[in-house]
Amino acid sequence: MNVLVLGASRGIGLEFVRQFRHAGDRVIASARAAEGLKKIEALGATALQLDLADPASTGGLASQLEGEKIDVALYVAGVYSTEGARSAPTQQEFDRVMHTNVLGAMQAIPQVAPLVAAGCGRFVFITSQMGHIAGTSSSFGWLYRASKAALNMVVKAAAPDYPQATLVAMSPGWVRTDMGGPAAPLTPEQSVSSMRRAIAGLKARDSGAFLDYDGRPFDGW
DSSP: OEEEEESOSSHHHHHHHHHHHHTTOEEEEEESSHHHHHHHHHTTOEEEEOOTTOHHHHTTHHHHTTTOOOSEEEEOOOOOOOOOTTSOOOHHHHHHHHIIIIIHHHHHHHHHHHHHHTTTOEEEEEOOGGGOGGGOOOOTTHHHHHHHHHHHHHHHHHGGGOTTSEEEEEOOOSBSSTTTOTTOSBOHHHHHHHHHHHHHTOOGGGTTOEEOTTSOBOTTO
């Protein structure tokens, strides 16, 4: 199986690379800096230098993937922001979060989805439970919440354009990463293992869905 992981320098993205490589799959994965590229290569994957926060960098993705057929693609890139409604984000912070969490995905879809559709594959966008509009009870992290809600809508809106591919947004749960913190109940290994099982079980009817890491749909979405 050919797997593409966009945003794999650390955390959940790098764990996806590790587990898919352990299963014997061929993996292409991206990172922004040399340190991340070395980690990817150390796992036996092909490394792509790509800055998903930079529209100019992401815009060149198709040329780096020319001739590839992708069975499973994952958009894992994400950056957290803690601003609440009493503290409007600066333009710089807004651009950083929205470019990484939303615009990067919007640029990746027309470049990657046709390669996934060629093999009737799956394109999974790692989102957040904080992007579940019906479940919002606080403005804490409102920029991050807005970005992930927007990502969920992008996936839902784009899915009908690629009927031969299955596009879904999937929350990894609360994971012990630099974003989730040490109190989170799930390790990256547990989260990714569960998500891989859910991804393997995706059907065409799931396209456009917003799912938890165990494959269950979010009620109210």
